[in-house]
Amino acid sequence: MAALTYLTSARRIVVKVGSALLVNTDGTLRAAWLDGLAHDLAGLKRRGYDIVIVSSGAIAFGRNMIIGADQQRNNARLSLAEKQAAAAIGQIRLNTEWQQAMAKHDMTTAQILLSPDDTETRRKHLNARATLITLLEHQIVPVVNENDTVATAEIRYGDNDRLAARVAQMISADALILLSDVDGLYSGDPNSDNTATHIPEVTNMTSDIMAMAGPARHAFSSGGMITKLEAARIATSAGCHMAICHGGDDHPIQQLYDGGIATWFRANSQPLQARKTWIDGGLTPKGTIMVDDGASLALSRGKSLLAAGITAVTGDFDKGDLIAITDQSNATIARGLTRYSASDIQLIKGHNSGEIETILGYRDHDEVIHADDLVVDAVARQSQKKDM
Ligand code: GLU
Numbered sequence: 001m002a003a004l005t006y007l008t009s010a011r012r013i014v015v016k017v018g019s020a021l022l023v024n025t026d027g028t029l030r031a032a033w034l035d036g037l038a039h040d041l042a043g044l045k046r047r048g049y050d051i052v053i054v055s056s057g058a059i060a061f062g063r064n065m066i067i068g069a070d071q072q073r074n075n076a077r078l079s080l081a082e083k084q085a086a087a088a089i090g091q092i093r094l095n096t097e098w099q100q101a102m103a104k105h106d107m108t109t110a111q112i113l114l115s116p117d118d119t120e121t122r123r124k125h126l127n128a129r130a131t132l133i134t135l136l137e138h139q140i141v142p143v144v145n146e147n148d149t150v151a152t153a154e155i156r157y158g159d160n161d162r163l164a165a166r167v168a169q170m171i172s173a174d175a176l177i178l179l180s181d182v183d184g185l186y187s188g189d190p191n192s193d194n195t196a197t198h199i200p201e202v203t204n205m206t207s208d209i210m211a212m213a214g215p216a217r218h219a220f221s222s223g224g225m226i227t228k229l230e231a232a233r234i235a236t237s238a239g240c241h242m243a244i245c246h247g248g249d250d251h252p253i254q255q256l257y258d259g260g261i262a263t264w265f266r267a268n269s270q271p272l273q274a275r276k277t278w279i280d281g282g283l284t285p286k287g288t289i290m291v292d293d294g295a296s297l298a299l300s301r302g303k304s305l306l307a308a309g310i311t312a313v314t315g316d317f318d319k320g321d322l323i324a325i326t327d328q329s330n331a332t333i334a335r336g337l338t339r340y341s342a343s344d345i346q347l348i349k350g351h352n353s354g355e356i357e358t359i360l361g362y363r364d365h366d367e368v369i370h371a372d373d374l375v376v377d378a379v380a381r382q383s384q385k386k387d388m
Contacts, residue, residue, distance in 0.1 A: 006241035006264050007256065010175035012050040012136070012271075014240075015041070016164035020181050021247045022097075023060035033250055034101045037179075040253035041141070042105035050136045052171060053109075054144045054164035055094060059083050062090025087148035098143045110140050113147035116157055119166040123320025126337060126373070129170050130365075136171070165231035169238035169278070172271035172372075176235045177256065178228055179247025184263030185212055185225065203266045205233045232265040239274035241267045276375045279337055285324035287315020287342055289368070296327045299334050299376055304367035307340075307356065310349035317342045323369070336374035339365045 007013075017037070022030055041051055063078060063086040078086060095111045102109050112132065118124045135142050144167055146157050157163040161178060168176040188196035202209055210233075213225035228244050235242040245262035249255065256262055269277075291299070295309025305325065317323060318341045325334040340348065345368060347359050357363040 004257075004259055006243070006266070007175055007177075010049065010173075010241070012052075012171060012173040012175075013044065014052045014054060014164055014168040014171075014173045014176045015253070016054040016160055016176065016178045017056065017247065018160070018178075018180055019056040019060040021179055022055065022057045022094075027061060027064040029061075029097055031101075033248075034097065035104065036250035037247075037252060038101040038105045038107070040251050041102070042107060044253065045107060045139075045141075050171075050173075052132065052136070052142050052144060052167060052173070053098065054160050054167055055098060056145065056160045057094045057097075058087040058090040058145055058148055060090065061093040062086035062088065065089050084149045084151075091145065091148070094145065095143065102141060108140050109143050110135050112142050112144045114144060114163065114167070115147045115151055116166075119163075119170055121320075122322070122337060123318065125170060126320050126339070132167075132171050159227040161227040161231040162234065165234035165238070165240075165242070168235050168240045168242075169274075172238075172275050173240050174267070174271055176231070176240050176242040177253070178231065178242065178244045179252050180228070180244055181246070181248060182225070182244065183246035183261045184244045185209070185229070187212060198261065199263050200261075201264050201266065202232070204268075205229070205236060205265070236265050236267045237269070237274065238278070239267045239269045239271035241265065272372070275372065279322070279373055280335060280375050283322045285315075285335055286317035286321040287313065288324045288326055289313055289338075289345065290326050290328065290330070291333075293328060296333055299325065299374065302371055302376070304371040305334075305336070305369040305374065306353055306366065307345070307348040307351050307368050308353070310345060310368065313342050313345045313349060315342055325369070325374075332377065334374050334376040336369035338369055339373075340368050 022034060024030060044051055059078070066078065066082050066086045099109050112128070114128060118128045132142055144163070146160065146163050164176055164178065183198070185199045185202065186196040187199060190196045210229055213229050232242045242265040243256065243262045245252065245256050245260060289305070289310055290312040291305065291309045292311050295305060298309065299305060311328070317338065319339055320337055322335060323338045324332050325336065327333050338345070344360055348356050351359060353366040
């Protein structure tokens with residue numbers, strides 16, 4: 001497939017912006033550049049894409065308030081506590097700059113701060129996914145960063161390349177664009193090796209490709225090629241194509257659209273299929289929900305599981321846990337991530353979704369297991385086909 005088709009065939013795009021693109025070395029904003037990018041993003045939105053931005057820059061905006069007049073330290077690395085303090089100052093600015101730049105192009109933004117736990121623990125992952133998807137449904141552009149101020153060295157992403165790939169995985173995006181200070185992957189380090197050639201497309205994340213990474217270079221970036229390749233590995237196995245391109249000139253997305261230089265990494269599955277593999281994830285179900293014949297037919301047709309179709313619950317599980325679903329003959333027909341705990345399902349089983357609030361005192365979702373979070377067994381699908 002021509003590399004650009006990765007972008008034009010996508011519907012949901014994550015754009016990752018590195019600090020060095022957004023913030024000058026003296027801590028000021030690259031305002032004209034941001035305005036050009038906001039213009040490009042508005043163009044994508046008009047074409048019907050869902051957009052999520054993952055933006056670095058909190059530390060870069062805040063660091064001058066921490067190092068003060070000590071110019072000697074300009075290029076020095078900050079301690080973890082200093083970085084966190086800088087991020088606490090700079091995140092407010094970062095968010096405000098995005099809000100204002102996007103508003104000029106009639107887009108509304110929302111701030112989302114994530115920690116690794118939020119994308120990797122299933123329960124938190126489901127919550128964060130639901131928030132992001134609700135924002136997208138309301139045509140809001142989420143601007144995501146790492147929750148730098150509370151992370152510790154052991155529990156941080158540390159770089160927004162991997163965070164962006166996790167976000168792409170979480171929302172089943174089909175393209176991730178890393179706007180960077182490099183224009184893609186080279187066979188060697190182009191700074192020291194003049195035989196190094198640019199690689200326009202990678203279809204397989206082999207160990208030879210991983211070996212092409214060099215160390216991080218820019219004082220402000222935490223990443224480097226290695227974290228970009230790790231991001232590519234996460235994204236492509238989540239069904240998301242990924243591009244690394246030079247974002248420094250004005251209108252970087254338009255340039256990419258016009259066929260600008262980039263390295264595209266091809267996804268090795270579809271986002272939904274990859275999500276279903278992740279849901280199953282080799283885990284043992286924590287409990288079982290038995291459903292009536294109507295629900296069992298609905299599930300085999302790709303519908304969500306509603307409380308009304310549930311006849312029995314066993315096991316002690318919480319929201320976000322993996323649950324097996326059985327039919328009336330006790331055969332497992334599907335597995336999925338539940339949005340209600342076992343004790344809540346005991347109370348709402350057999351009831352219409354409209355009654356959930358009266359019974360539980362709250363109502364998070366109409367679905368007990370959403371269709372996107374369900375893996376229906378092939379056998380169940382087969383017998384459904386025979387029935388039709
Ligand atoms: N989260 C950090 C910040 O906003 C940046 C991490 C990175 O550069 O990848 O400053």
